[in-house]
Structures are given as structure tokens and as C-alpha cells.
Amino acid sequence: MSGRQSGGRPTLEEVAALAGVGRGTVSRAINGSPRVSRQAKEAVARAVAELGYVPNQAARALAGSRTDAVALVIPETEARIFSEPYFLDLIRGVSAELAEADKQLLLTLVRTEAERQRFEHYLAAQRVDGVLLASVHGDDPLPDRIARLGLPVVMNGRRSEAEPVAYVDSDNIGAGRAAVAHLAGRGRSRIATISGPLDMYVARARLGGYRAGLAEAGIKPDESLVATADFTEEGGRLAMRELLERAPGLDAVFAASDVMAAGARGVLREAGRRVPEDVALVGVDDSTVARLMDPPLTSVRQPIEEMGRTMTRLLLQKIAEESRADAASRQGEGEEPRRVLPTALVVRDSS
Amino acid sequence: MSGRQSGGRPTLEEVAALAGVGRGTVSRAINGSPRVSRQAKEAVARAVAELGYVPNQAARALAGSRTDAVALVIPETEARIFSEPYFLDLIRGVSAELAEADKQLLLTLVRTEAERQRFEHYLAAQRVDGVLLASVHGDDPLPDRIARLGLPVVMNGRRSEAEPVAYVDSDNIGAGRAAVAHLAGRGRSRIATISGPLDMYVARARLGGYRAGLAEAGIKPDESLVATADFTEEGGRLAMRELLERAPGLDAVFAASDVMAAGARGVLREAGRRVPEDVALVGVDDSTVARLMDPPLTSVRQPIEEMGRTMTRLLLQKIAEESRADAASRQGEGEEPRRVLPTALVVRDSS
DNA sequence: ACGAGGAGTGGGAGCGCTCCCACAGTACTC
DNA sequence: GAGTACTGTGGGAGCGCTCCCACTCCTCGT
Numbered sequence: 014m015s016g017r018q019s020g021g022r023p024t025l026e027e028v029a030a031l032a033g034v035g036r037g038t039v040s041r042a043i044n045g046s047p048r049v050s051r052q053a054k055e056a057v058a059r060a061v062a063e064l065g066y067v068p069n070q071a072a073r074a075l076a077g078s079r080t081d082a083v084a085l086v087i088p089e090t091e092a093r094i095f096s097e098p099y100f101l102d103l104i105r106g107v108s109a110e111l112a113e114a115d116k117q118l119l120l121t122l123v124r125t126e127a128e129r130q131r132f133e134h135y136l137a138a139q140r141v142d143g144v145l146l147a148s149v150h151g152d153d154p155l156p157d158r159i160a161r162l163g164l165p166v167v168m169n170g171r172r173s174e175a176e177p178v179a180y181v182d183s184d185n186i187g188a189g190r191a192a193v194a195h196l197a198g199r200g201r202s203r204i205a206t207i208s209g210p211l212d213m214y215v216a217r218a219r220l221g222g223y224r225a226g227l228a229e230a231g232i233k234p235d236e237s238l239v240a241t242a243d244f245t246e247e248g249g250r251l252a253m254r255e256l257l258e259r260a261p262g263l264d265a266v267f268a269a270s271d272v273m274a275a276g277a278r279g280v281l282r283e284a285g286r287r288v289p290e291d292v293a294l295v296g297v298d299d300s301t302v303a304r305l306m307d308p309p310l311t312s313v314r315q316p317i318e319e320m321g322r323t324m325t326r327l328l329l330q331k332i333a334e335e336s337r338a339d340a341a342s343r344q345g346e347g348e349e350p351r352r353v354l355p356t357a358l359v360v361r362d363s364s
Numbered sequence: 365m366s367g368r369q370s371g372g373r374p375t376l377e378e379v380a381a382l383a384g385v386g387r388g389t390v391s392r393a394i395n396g397s398p399r400v401s402r403q404a405k406e407a408v409a410r411a412v413a414e415l416g417y418v419p420n421q422a423a424r425a426l427a428g429s430r431t432d433a434v435a436l437v438i439p440e441t442e443a444r445i446f447s448e449p450y451f452l453d454l455i456r457g458v459s460a461e462l463a464e465a466d467k468q469l470l471l472t473l474v475r476t477e478a479e480r481q482r483f484e485h486y487l488a489a490q491r492v493d494g495v496l497l498a499s500v501h502g503d504d505p506l507p508d509r510i511a512r513l514g515l516p517v518v519m520n521g522r523r524s525e526a527e528p529v530a531y532v533d534s535d536n537i538g539a540g541r542a543a544v545a546h547l548a549g550r551g552r553s554r555i556a557t558i559s560g561p562l563d564m565y566v567a568r569a570r571l572g573g574y575r576a577g578l579a580e581a582g583i584k585p586d587e588s589l590v591a592t593a594d595f596t597e598e599g600g601r602l603a604m605r606e607l608l609e610r611a612p613g614l615d616a617v618f619a620a621s622d623v624m625a626a627g628a629r630g631v632l633r634e635a636g637r638r639v640p641e642d643v644a645l646v647g648v649d650d651s652t653v654a655r656l657m658d659p660p661l662t663s664v665r666q667p668i669e670e671m672g673r674t675m676t677r678l679l680l681q682k683i684a685e686e687s688r689a690d691a692a693s694r695q696g697e698g699e700e701p702r703r704v705l706p707t708a709l710v711v712r713d714s715s
Numbered sequence: 716a717c718g719a720g721g722a723g724t725g726g727g728a729g730c731g732c733t734c735c736c737a738c739a740g741t742a743c744t745c
Numbered sequence: 746g747a748g749t750a751c752t753g754t755g756g757g758a759g760c761g762c763t764c765c766c767a768c769t770c771c772t773c774g775t
Contacts, residue, residue: 022488024761035725040763050723067488071425075730079421089456101452105440108473112482117491119433120471122459130465137373137418140468245654275656305597305626307633307658312762340548375731387757391733401753423731426760 023064032060037353043068074139079336082101082117083107083328084141086132086155088148098300099317103147103169106321114329129155136162143168143328151212165331167324167344167350171214171356172303183315185215188356190229191224191315194293195358197230201293202263205238206278207252209269216244219269219297228288238263242273251277264292265364271303271312277362278306293364308362311325316354323352336338374415382416383411416480430687433468434679437483437506440475441514445461449651454498454520457672465680467493480506494679496520497619502563516682518675518701524565530682530700532667532675536566539707540573541580543618543664545705546709548581552616552644556589558603558628560620567595570620570648589614591597593624600627602673608635615643616715622647622663629657644715648707652671659713667705674703698704 029039029099034053041048042057049057060066074080085107087100104120111118119141123129136144136159143165144158146351149172159166168180189206196204206223209216219240227234242248249268253276256263268274274296278288286292288308296303310318327350380390385404392400400408411417425431436458438451455471462469470492474480487495487510494516500523507529511515515599519531528652540557547555557574560567571590579583588610600619604627608612619625622669625647627637637643639659647654651663678701 022490025763028763031727036762037764041724044763048723053723065488067485069426069761070486070489071422071429072493072730073433073763074422074731075420075426076763078422078730078763098449105473106473108471109475110477112473112479115482117486118471120455120469122456122460122463124460124463128463131466134418135468137416138421139373141419164758194741203731272652301623301653302656305653305657376733377731379756388734388755390754392754404753420731423760424733426762427733429732429733429760478717591758641720 021070023066025066025068026125028057028060028064028066031064034044034055078139079332080117080140080142081115083111083143083145083325083332084121085138085145086118086123086147088150089122099298100147101318103321104278106318106323107145107325108321109318110325110329114325130178131193133158133162136164136279138277142332143167145324145328151214159357164333165326166329168329169320169324173214176351178348179327179351180342181320181327181352181354182215183317183320183354184356185218185221185223188297188313189219189224189269190226190314191222191258191356191358192297193223193226194292195311195360196265196267196364197226197232198362199265199293202232203235203260203263204232204265204267205240205256205260205263207249207256207266207268208239208241209244209273210240213246216241216269220347223267242246244270244273246272246276249273250280251276253277253280257281257286266294268294268296271298271300271306271310274310274363275302275306276313278310289364290364294364295358299359303359306363311361311364312359314357314359316356319352323354327352374417374422376417377417379408379411379415379417382415383407391710404617429490430683431468431491431493431494432466433470434462434494434676434683435470435472436496437472437474437486437498439501440473440523443523450649451498453668454672457669457674458496458676459672460665461671461673461680463677465676467680475523480682482508484513487515493683494518496675496679502565504576516679516686518672518679520675522565528700529701530678530704532671532705533566533677534668535707536569537573537576539648539664540570540575540618540620540664541577541708542573542707543648544574544577545581546711547616547618547644547646547660547715548577548583550616550644550715553583554586554589554611554614555583555609555616556591556607556614558600558607558617558619558624559592560592560595560624562592567592567620570696574618586611593627595621595624597623597627600624601631602627604628604631608637615645617645619645619647622649622651622657622661625663625714626653628658629661640713640715646715650710654710656710658713662712662715663710665708665710667707671705674705678703 025036025039029036038053039057042054043268068107108118123132144159146168148166148170151172156166156168160178166178169177170182171180193204208220211217225236240252240256242252266277268277274294281288281292288294296312298309299312303310303312372481375392376387380387389404390408393405428471459469469680472483474483495510497517498521499521500507500519502523505709507517507519511529517529518528521533522531544555557573591603591607593603617628618629625645629645632639639645647661647663652664654661
């Protein structure tokens with residue numbers, strides 16, 4: 014009953030002893046440093062396998078000051094409003110990319126202001142190497158605050174046209190244009206739109222795309238054909254009623270989300286307008302909802318999972334640069350990366 | 365330019381110096397130990413505020429061997445199949461409960477066998493204090509393996525009637541019974557069902573509930589009215605076609621998920637059967653899909669978010685017990701907790 | 716022949732905490 | 746008046762890593 018009782022998990026030290034090398038060598042071998050002889054590497058590998066050694070993450074983080082974890086922040090309010098598959102797809106992309114890089118995902122749903130504060134606190138506790146931010150509102154100060162903390166950040170979507178913080182967005186303007194071009198191509202000329210709340214850039218961009226699309230199709234814009242809602246089904250319903258009242262002659266509707274389109278569809282049915290014969294309908298998101306609607310909804314697809322992947326790739330890149338530059342005082346600081354991914358129209362029976 | 369340059373974040377030591385007390389006292393004050401005088405507590409609080417001190421998580425984890433983080437594991441394949449809002453709701457519940465306890469959520473989507481292995485690796489790296497497991501299959505060995513690692517586990521759903529590992533499930537048998545009782549109450553007597561894959565307990569339980577419901581309504585069971593699918597829309601479609609062929613006289617269908625119900629609804633329409641006049645339809649999940657279907661789908665609601673909360677509460681409890689017992693060799697080990705939460709029928713126009 | 720330089724290595728010195736032991740001070744008891 | 750029992754407190758000893766310096770061999774060049 015002597016010596017080191019292997020009560021807990023094995024440590025670096027024990028691996029070193031078994032492999033017959035020093036601690037430093039084991040550390041280097043495990044972290045893939047080139048400064049290790051083949052023999053040493055093999056001896057370490059054997060010892061690791063035999064002991065079932067796994068490096069202790071806390072010790073690593075403490076000594077090396079990197080956590081190999083990344084936070085993804087999702088505002089809870091948004092999570093309810095947005096068509097639900099959105100965030101799952103995003104998470105899927107982020108998770109896939111992180112797994113490849115052998116990093117962990119810390120998911121934070123932020124509900125209240127108090128939780129927001131607490132979240133900033135966590136960041137200060139150095140639990141993560143970087144932050145991904147989903148669906149920020151126009152006036153959200155969080156991105157800047159995190160950046161000021163010295164933590165790399167990448168956002169999904171942007172707060173305005175000229176966003177200073179790194180972001181990955183989908184081509185929302187293109188989405189609006191594509192929808193209108195499609196409707197115009199089907200011979201529609203009284204094309205209405207149900208927009209999202211205008212304090213969100215995504216809503217303004219889609220509306221801008223709608224207007225650009227009209228111009229390109231040579232259709233005179235008419236403000237009575239523009240209604241604003243809040244991305245909810247109920248909002249879509251209200252907006253549709255308003256539109257029917259203001260412009261009963263409309264023959265097409267571009268809704269800035271599938272869920273609002275679903276609301277609108279209900280109102281159209283109640284009003285006795287057939288889809289697509291009387292009114293053509295196009296949404297955005299290409300969600301499950303779109304596929305299951307009757308008739309199935311034509312919708313502009315965003316590459317959500319791909320956005321998740323791209324964000325993550327950018328973030329990991331920033332993290333890597335940061336740790337390299339580090340003492341170099343980060344003079345260059347470089348450009349904040351921006352990516353705008355293309356959208357695609359998925360034509361179904363509603364148009 | 366002398367003394368300690370406060371280059372990085374402040375440490376415990378600096379707080380102690382400023383407060384004029386020892387390191388131990390600061391640690392005790394911060395962790396809410398009762399063995400601290402009021403004055404000391406206040407001095408520490410002031411110093412913490414002044415310096416903006418936040419404890420370093422890695423150091424804490426290393427010294428105290430607890431991470432204040434919990435992993436939630438979701439098999440990726442399931443995430444695609446299940447009606448999507450399910451996991452978001454679950455995450456929401458887990459996240460809310462963890463936030464209250466000031467713990468972090470590590471989300472892991474497991475795609476491949478390789479990622480599974482890697483995940484077990486992470487567990488061994490002592491990154492989390494416990495594990496939540498979502499939607500386990502009948503023969504999944506993961507729960508037992510984790511338990512054997514000495515980590516507390518709670519599952520969402522169970523693998524069989526007699527599940528040895530702690531779990532939180534919804535009353536799937538009750539769901540089936542309620543659906544059938546409702547349909548029978550509406551005067552239907554040729555009630556069919558579209559079941560999930562029978563290697564999943566949840567599918568067997570709902571099917572069992574269906575049978576129990578028939579018995580209670582005094583309806584003779586008929587195996588030609590039972591079809592098995594895989595929880596997908598396409599599966600629901602195929603199963604519905606099969607049912608119409610085998611039992612053209614059916615007047616109601618209980619689908620074990622909303623998504624399958626949506627598939628079935630399409631087939632019914634193609635076959636010229638009106639819902640609910642000719643065939644009444646009931647699903648399970650009460651998802652967005654159900655609300656948006658035409659007609660809106662009657663569905664059995666599961667308290668998903670509440671399941672997430674309950675799982676988390678149970679897990680945190682286990683973690684607390686574990687750290688308390690610890691040296692006590694955990695002789696009692698106690699009963700593994702189990703919870704079965706009630707479901708509720710939401711009646712809409714499809715029945 | 717000898718020194719310069721690189722490859723490979725061992726191990727000390729932390730990283731910032733928690734745990735725990737020792738000890739001072741105060742408040743009792745008999 | 747000396748013992749006993751607390752409450753508070755300071756600070757040493759780690760936790761298991763990474764970083765880095767110092768050291769030993771080589772292999773070259775001249």
C-alpha cells in the first residue's frame with residue numbers, strides 16, 4: 014500500500030514517470046510541439062494510453078490562460094419571436110465548427126437585464142476565449158462592451174449598415190429583391206410587403222430590398238402597400254388586415270418572415286382571397302412552417318447553419334491571432350471581418 | 365511607477381491587500397462562509413467593488429474541483445427528426461434553471477460516433493459537474509458509462525419502462541390515452557394510430573396509451589389500424605397511405621407527433637378526405653406546426669420547458685449531495701430520482 | 716582541432732484559487 | 746484564577762498544468 018495511490022485521474026507527472034521522461038517533454042508531446050524526438054513522443058503516447066490520461070482542463074486554463082471554450086449568446090426574447098428553427102440551425106453550425114476545432118460551446122440564453130449583467134461578469138471570469146452574439150438589436154451596447162473587455166466577438170447580423178464589430182449576415186437586401194423580382198415575373202404589379210420592426214436592421218434591409226426590387230421591375234412604389242409588424246404570427250395577421258383595408262387591390266404580399274406570412278395567410282383565407290390565384294405570397298426563412306403551409310409557401314432561404322459555421326470560423330481565427338499578437342501590443346488590429354452570405358428563393362405553390 | 369502594475373485582472377491577493385485582511389478571509393467572505401465578521405465582510409465587499417474583482421474560474425476549478433458548469437447532450441440525429449421546437453424549449457428550461465443557480469451550460473450536439481468518444485473524453489477532463497442527456501435511444505450505453513465515470517446524470521426520457529438511471533419524462537402513456545378518449549368522445553370508433561419507431565420507449569409508451577385508451581372506451585383493438593413510422597413528415601405520409609389502404613373505413617388518426625400528423629394530413633387531402641369531417645386528427649407536441657396547420661391540429665402538449673427545469677433541478681441536487689457525501693464513501697447512494705410530468709390535450713379544429 | 720549553434724530535454728516557478736492548520740482573542744465555566 | 750471552548754483570522758501548501766530557462770548532446774563550419 015505504498016507510493017501514489019492512483020485514486021483520482023492520472024496527472025501529467027504520472028505520465029512522465031511511466032514514460033521515463035520529464036514533465037516538460039510530456040507537455041510538449043501532448044500539445045504537438047515539434048521539439049520532441051520520435052522516441053519520446055511514442056513513449057508518451059504509450060503511457061497516456063496505458064493510464065487513460067486526459068489533461069485537466071482547469072489546470073490548463075489556469076496555466077495557459079486559454080479555455081478552449083466559446084460562448085454563444087442568444088437573447089431570449091428573440092428566441093421566442095423568430096421562427097424557431099432559426100436558432101437550432103445556428104447552434105448546429107456553430108457546434109459543428111467548434112467540434113472540428115476541439116472547442117466547447119457555452120450557450121447563454123439571456124432573459125433579463127440582470128442576466129445580462131451576470132453574463133458580462135462571467136466573461137470577466139475568463140471562462141471563454143471569445144463570444145458569438147446572435148440577433149442583436151439596433152441599439153445593443155453589448156457587442157462594444159465585450160470588445161472593450163478585450164474579448165474577440167463576432168455577431169450574427171448587424172445593428173446598422175455601417176457595423177463596426179465583426180459580423181456574419183445574410184443578404185437581406187438581396188432577399189427582398191429576389192422576392193419582388195419573382196412576384197413581378199409572375200405578372201404581379203400591386204405587390205405589398207409586411208415588414209419587421211424598423212429598429213432592427215434586418216427588417217430595414219429586407220424592406221430596402223423590396224423597394225429596390227420594385228424599382229428594378231419598373232413598378233411605382235406605393236406607401237399604402239407597406240405595413241410594419243413585429244415578426245410574429247399575430248403581427249402578420251394585423252398587418253395583413255391593415256393592408257387589405259388600405260389597398261384592397263393588392264395581388265401579392267412579401268412577408269419578411271414565414272411566421273408573419275402564416276398569419277397573413279389566415280387573414281387572406283378569411284377574406285376569401287385565394288392563394289396564389291388572387292394573392293401571391295412569399296416569406297423569408299424557408300422554415301418548417303413554410304413547407305407545411307397550405308399551399309406550401311414560396312420563401313427566401315437563408316443559409317443559417319452556414320452562418321453559424323462562418324461566424325465560428327471567424328471567431329476562432331480572431332482568437333488565434335490575438336494569442337499570437339498578444340505581446341506585440343496588437344498594433345495592426347486589422348480590419349474587423351464582415352461576411353454577407355447569399356440567400357436563395359425557394360419557389361413553392363403560394364406564388 | 366512602482367509596485368504591482370494592475371496589468372491584468374485583479375486577484376484575490378490584491379483584494380486582500382486593499383481590504384487589509386488575509387487571503388483566507390477574502391475567500392471566505394466571497395463564498396459566503398458564516399465564519400467571517402461583519403467588518404471583514406464589508407471591507408472585502410468594498411475592495412471587490414473598487415477593484416472590479418471577479419474570481420478566476422479556472423483557478424477555482426483547479427483548487428476546488430468543481431466547475432459550476434453542466435453539460436447538456438443532444439444527439440444530432442434526433443435534433444433533425446423531432447419537431448424542432450422541442451429542443452429549444454428544453455434548452456430554455458435548462459438554461460433558466462441553471463441561471464438561477466449561477467451555473468453555466470455547456471451544450472454538446474453529438475453527431476458521429478467519433479464526437480461521442482470525444483465527448484466522453486471531455487467529461488474525463490473534468491469540465492463539468494454533471495450531465496443532462498436528451499432523447500436517448502433504447503440501447504444507448506452512454507448514460508451508464510457516464511454514471512460509471514462517477515458523474516451525476518439525469519436523462520430526458522427513458523430507455524425502457526424500468527430505467528435504472530435518473531430521468532424526467534412526460535406521461536406518454538397518458539398522452540395516448542387522452543388522445544383516444546377525446547376521439548372516442550367525439551363519436552369516432554375506427555381510430556387508427558401512426559406510431560414512432562418501436563425501439564424508442566417514447567413510441568412504445570404512446571402506442572401503449574393508445575391501446576389502453578381503446579380498451580377504456582370499449583373499442584375492440586384492430587391491428588390493421590396501427591402503422592409504424594419514424595417521427596418524420598415523410599414517414600407520416602407513408603404510414604397514412606398504408607393505413608388508408610389497409611383500413612379505408614377509418615374515421616380518426618392519432619399520430620404520435622405533430623410532424624407525422626402534418627404528413628398524414630397531406631395524404632388525407634390528396635385522398636379527398638376532409639379533416640375533421642371525414643377523419644379526425646390528433647398529434648403530439650403542440651408545436652408551431654400544430655397551430656399553423658389547416659385546420660389547426662388538436663395535439664397533446666408536453667411540458668417541455670418544465671421537463672428541462674426539472675431535470676436541471678434534479679441534477680443540481682445530485683451534484684450537491686455528491687460533493688457533500690464525497691468522503692462518506694457514498695454508501696447510501698439513495699434512489700435514482702424519477703419524474704413523470706403530466707401532458708395535456710389542446711383541442712383545435714382537426715378533431 | 717575547436718567553438719558556434721541547434722535539437723532535445725528536465726524541472727523550477729508560477730497561474731489564482733481553496734483547504735486546512737495553527738493561533739490569537741474573547742467568553743465562558745468550575 | 747486556570748482551564749475549556751468557541752469565533753475569527755492569517756497564511757502555507759497544494760491543485761495540475763504551461764512557460765521558460767538552463768543544460769546536455771550533437772552536428773556542423775572553419
